[in-house]
Amino acid sequence: MDQGLNRRGFLKLSAAGSALLATGSGLALLTGCSSNDGPAQGYRYLRSQDLDLLRPLARAVLGPAIAAVPDASADSALHAFENLLDGAMPGTRAALFQVFDLMQLAPARWYITGTWAHFADQSETELAQTLAHWSASDRSLSRMAFKGLTQPLFMAWYVEPDAARTTGYPGPPQKIVA
């Protein structure tokens, strides 16, 4: 990955202002700038750098939800995420991966979350502070990225039957096919 090109791309993007960012066209500037070594071992879509990003994020966003399911871990949440990605179209996944790639860049993390450090390098307390700051940001790109990353994590997790039942939902009736 050419970090220089990425930084230039990012600076251009931040200078263009939030109106441009809100249209999402800013994200497209970064298309093609990411490394793509294919999915990580044991995964169908997520690459190893995505796991580094999403594993700590899943712990911070879904921690108590994961703890409510016996034997579940942050990796369970990432596998659930993959089940959700299964249904998406290639273009949907590509747009999501652009956000992942953006979050790999320190200046982007600073602009979006207010913190330079990679999620994997933040303590639990630091990450909680990062989320508090990020979720309250009034920047359009920050808001888009927060929703874009956290909403699918929730959806993916709570459609899993074991997780769904921890909400108090008893589950669906049984369909019996003769």
Place this chain on the structure above:
Amino acid sequence: MQDLSTLQIKGIKDPWKAGIAGGWNVIDGRTLTSDQTLEADVIIIGSGAGGGVSAEILSQRGLRVILVEAGKLKSSDAFNMDEGDAYRDLYQEGAMRANKDASMTILQGRTVGGTTVVNWTSSFRTPRETLQHWHDRYGVKGLDRETLDPWFERMEKRLNISKWAMPPNANNDVLRKGCEAMGWRWAVIPRNVSGCWNIGYCGMGCPTNAKQSMLVTTIPAAMTAGAVLVHSAQADHLLIEGDKVTGVAVHPLDDNKQRTGATLTLKAGTVIAAGGGIQTPALLLRSKAPDPNGRVGKRTFLHPTTFSYGRFDQEMAPYYGAPQSMYSDEFTFKHGVEGPAGYKLEMMPLHPGLASALLGGYGADAREEIAQLPNLTGAIALLRDGFHEDSVGGTVELRDNGEPLLDYPVNDYLLDGAKRAHLTMAEMQFAAGAKAVRPGHSHAGYYNRWQEARAAIEGFDYAPVITGMGSAHVMGGCAMGDDDQHCVVNADGSYKYLDNLYVIDGSVLPTSLGVNPQLTLYSLSAKNATALADKLTA
């Protein structure tokens, strides 16, 4: 505690199992790995409300019909009421569809039967105000209520539409009680069901075949009349020779929605685009269909929908029971047809996946919130978009790979409507006895009193993304009407700039409707497909 998890649903006959055994002609795109050509009298692209109704009418008139569907064929034996399975197999983009800036989640069907397989069964006739507006502003002729009423009657009878006769579930009773206490109008929703078990899984494919979707009504009738269904096959582009459409190039898809590599060429004297809002404009854009005023994909509407969550002391079980049975039109046209955004009030079912995604947040607070799901209720307000000059809707674009993407900025007109809708819903929920109410806004918490909620709503930053919005109704993008500056389709469904091409789906609506769209689409499609059948068999 309400618990349906031990209820057994058995003894349900899957009409597709018997139909296929009896000789229905079904082609599974996943099995197509070499190029093929098929011919017919009419090709229908899309099997939802427009395509399903058209298929029945045309094939019963003796025309050879091929119905093409990008989604899979799944029917009652496969409907297991699992939320994740439903999103993956029955919804566009696996329920991850959103507008371009991710400010609105878009729930739209993608399966044989289209959105009719996953909608919540609410069936309303088109409001007179909407039809009059189309006539006055877009030159839509011959679609007044008196002309349409026989078509509504016909489709109400065909799909067993009548007001829900059973008591509402606790979630919907909030709307009734709240509106009653406030002195606001409310009424019972007409539903397209027959022998409904009242369990609450309309959004995941009806496991009992009670919902009279296209999957169990018009499409089986078309199959019996000799229609061919090609599913798991995406219409890529129209075949255009001069100013005529002669067929469609179709890409069969494998289980991962990737091309199998084969091309299926469908040839016919008449082609009906029925992919619905977003898909039909995208097909025309990929086909580079003539469009002198650049209107294809423009003015795509969503009924942008805002949310309000009411928490009760008692159990509400918002995941069980008919998902929508009560509504209020108190605010739909209150400030005039072309005034500030009006909104229709309804309730939404809350299953864990969708509910948690809409509630948002993170960490311990989010966990605490979702863990009270049994006591939660969800009110929604459908904003009527497209009637005011500041409400121009969205524009369908194509990604580099040809997939559609809707650029629909959430502007101040909508945000003003969202704020007023939040006030209305919170007041209604407190009036119905809610212990605490949380407006669907990222900055909102739960408020214990109406005055507290009102003060909070008045103080929020109403901006895109943080203002929770979604859509389950995609309309427009290929507007019908005589006004060529805005419209690309005539009122009979014919495309203005190509011969042999008809658009019979929700994309022809010049604005949103102000009501859930299915009955409008069934009736308008029946009218236009009947006229087309008359023409083709003359």
